[in-house]
Amino acid sequence: MDALTVRALAPRLDVGAPALYWHVRNKQELLDEMSTFVMRRVTDALSKVPPGASWRDDVAAYARVLRSEYLLYRDGARIFSGTRIADPDVVKAKEPWLARLTAAGFTLAAADDALDLVTAFVVGFVIEEQERNRSTETGPDRYSLAERDAWLGDGAELVKAAGHLRDDGDPRFERQLTALLDGLA
Numbered sequence: 749m750d751a752l753t754v755r756a757l758a759p760r761l762d763v764g765a766p767a768l769y770w771h772v773r774n775k776q777e778l779l780d781e782m783s784t785f786v787m788r789r790v791t792d793a794l795s796k797v798p799p800g801a802s803w804r805d806d807v808a809a810y811a812r813v814l815r816s817e818y819l820l821y822r823d824g825a826r827i828f829s830g831t832r833i834a835d836p837d838v839v840k841a842k843e844p845w846l847a848r849l850t851a852a853g854f855t856l857a858a859a860d861d862a863l864d865l866v867t868a869f870v871v872g873f874v875i876e877e878q879e880r881n882r883s884t885e886t887g888p889d890r891y892s893l894a895e896r897d898a899w900l901g902d903g904a905e906l907v908k909a910a911g912h913l914r915d916d917g918d919p920r921f922e923r924q925l926t927a928l929l930d931g932l933a
Contacts, residue, residue: 776831783831784838786824790817791841803852804929810845811866811925818874825874862932869928873921880916 793813800806818824833839842863849859880891889895897908914920 777834779827780831780834783828784834786817786821786828787833787838788835789820790814791838793817794841799848803849803854804933806845806848807862807866807932808925808929810863811870814867814870815874815921818870819878823878825871825878828871829875865932866925866928869924873924877916 790813793816794810797809797813800809818828821827845863846856846859849862850856854862893908893911896911900908
């Protein structure tokens with residue numbers, strides 16, 4: 749993503765840079781559009797998920813769909829960070845989520861914070877997940893626990909043991925999501 753520029757993207761889309769600049773003025777606007785595209789997919793996917801029995805079920809479904817969509821794209825979560833959604837319909841799609849949470853007893857501010865916290869959790873989780881996966885492909889020893897344990901030397905036995913408990917992917921995501929939902933409850 750760091751190397752992405754409008755000028756570099758144009759030939760990959762088989763268009764001239766001036767033609768692409770007609771649609772997006774700069775890299776930030778391009779990222780805004782990319783993020784909006786992903787969030788349209790999230791909104792569409794969520795429209796196919798039946799309502800849960802509780803707000804927790806609904807918010808968990810939102811988190812899972814968000815993660816799933818981010819994982820479809822290289823740097824999917826990084827694309828989202830710091831962007832502005834460019835489609836009012838995508839922003840308006842937040843309305844039923846806020847309604848569901850306020851109906852469950854959240855204040856409007858707490859409901860908005862809850863959605864922001866879940867989104868921030870998913871963004872951070874996926875950024876780490878995608879970076880680890882990419883690093884493992886390019887440098888398989890980058891996250892070697894044996895090398896890390898040797899580097900730590902004597903002591904830090906709990907840190908070492910915790911590292912060996914690390915279960916990336918779905919189990920870790922679900923455990924941390926549950927902890928976040930417990931906190932929101």
